[in-house]
């Protein structure tokens with residue numbers, strides 16, 4: 001220990017100074033849980049001034065951003081990489097012993113094996129792409145374009161528009177065909193229309209990237225360059241016709257249910273019958289056109305575009321969306337733009353990581369089945385259920401004290417909260433992949449078969465009752481979600497791991513970790529969008545108008561507070577885009593804390609496990625440590641443009657800054673940086 005340490009210890013509060021001793025005192029028995037918390041913290045930082053530094057300081061100092069990542073978090077990334085190793089072992093084993101031909105084991109093993117067989121992929125070259133390029137080349141006018149778009153869509157190459165089967169917002173028991181804006185190669189419309197010089201630079205680089213990939217696909221430099229200009233001009237028009245991302249959250253402005261005749265009136269020069277027939281769904285009648293004005297613009301744009309533009313656009317998307325399944329030079333070129341230029345990632349991931357991700361993406365539940373057999377202990381489900389029930393009770397109890405609520409709306413909110421369904425771990429019924437065909441010597445073919453299966457599976461839902469047992473994430477995902485049309489919160493097995501959760505953790509850590517995630521997902525049911533649906537998932541007005549007005553004013557506090565946050569000078573968090581997530585973070589922490597207190601009331605308060613931290617303090621440290629994050633500046637710029645979540649360093653402190661329990665736990669006072677002014681409270 002440094003000579004100056006005792007003197008410094010006098011300058012910091014007693015509790016914090018005491019906490020410095022255990023990491024250097026050999027007479028305490030080793031405790032990996034305690035040490036993992038303490039070794040990430042910077043106890044020299046003042047929790048009331050810089051809680052992020054306090055909770056994550058030494059982690060930030062000691063954790064470099066891995067070269068093959070653009071962002072690295074102490075929680076999500078660590079578990080994701082750990083899971084990737086587990087899945088790799090499962091896939092290598094399946095590849096070595098594929099078992100019965102046609103079995104799921106054979107399919108995931110051979111898909112992984114085929115992905116790792118670079119020589120075979122190299123040898124196949126562009127041949128597997130030729131049929132799709134021929135489809136792209138068939139476009140001459142609106143009729144042939146729409147037929148080509150349908151055929152490509154069937155192969156999971158999305159062009160011109162976005163679509164899919166989603167529960168009808170107003171009749172959530174039935175799946176409806178949704179048509180939305182789409183057709184862009186860049187991740188957001190802003191990249192095409194923004195005046196920001198960095199985005200303009202990226203757009204110019206994107207054009208060079210399009211030319212490079214078209215060149216790899218066989219065009220000479222001159223024609224590839226000319227086509228790239230056509231592609232960017234065409235996509236820029238699609239971008240102009242697209243709503244800003246923040247507006248795409250507004251659910252009641254995305255509901256325009258019409259029939260085929262209505263669609264033909266909306267975009268009369270586009271032959272929709274040809275599109276639906278080529279897509280393999282000629283019978284679709286009822287449609288929700290989420291963004292009608294996009295379709296009017298698409299109609300005009302197609303009419304005004306020469307055939308060579310239409311063909312260049314389709315050709316580009318065929319190559320772009322297939323790059324991962326082609327020889328390595330395509331994947332490398334793809335990385336150079338989307339990884340390095342757009343996200344600041346230094347190195348492409350090693351091939352095995354990309355192959356694990358591909359199999360997870362294409363045959364995710366077949367992998368998930370093996371994953372949960374190996375990794376998901378039944379006991380953790382029991383503990384998780386107890387925690388969710390605590391969180392739900394905390395939410396309900398909080399409702400009673402909300403000043404902006406009235407009794408009528410409160411009663412209906414309680415009804416909705418009680419109707420929330422929980423899914424934990426993995427689905428009851430697994431997806432049936434029997435239609436997928438995978439061969440060890442044909443990576444492109446196996447991936448294409450899985451992609452076609454998925455498209456057909458989605459389209460088959462249209463007009464039918466919604467399968468409430470379906471999961472929108474695989475069990476190995478390190479994530480969670482709320483789905484408003486099902487009014488359900490879902491926690492895959494992947495997130496029920498340290499540092500979110502462990503049966504050996506002190507309860508305060510679990511509640512600050514996955515408990516806050518549970519509260520976050522539950523609060524989504526009541527955020528600025530989730531609140532618009534009732535307990536049965538029906539989009540309808542169930543709030544008293546004056547309560548809505550008071551809710552909106554409480555939400556505006558959150559919007560304005562986060563809109564001030566900057567990731568670099570002049571580049572701010574979008575308060576509107578992130579509003580739902582930020583409301584969920586604030587509510588989630590509130591409920592996690594209250595849920596922990598009721599756990600304490602039932603079980604008694606345990607002796608503090610981490611010396612120097614009270615149980616309450618540990619809960620907040622555990623919450624913040626989920627969000628210890630390293631990122632590239634490019635990734636942060638991309639994130640504030642495209643992600644509805646605030647960057648990690650803001651999520652670590654955003655909710656605590658508004659929490660009265662946090663202020664009490666650390667004795668923070670108004671004027672401290674960790675006390676927001678004004679403090680916001682929604683749920």
Ligand SMILES: [Zn+2]
Nearest residue numbers: 520524581584
């Ligand atoms: Zn969320």
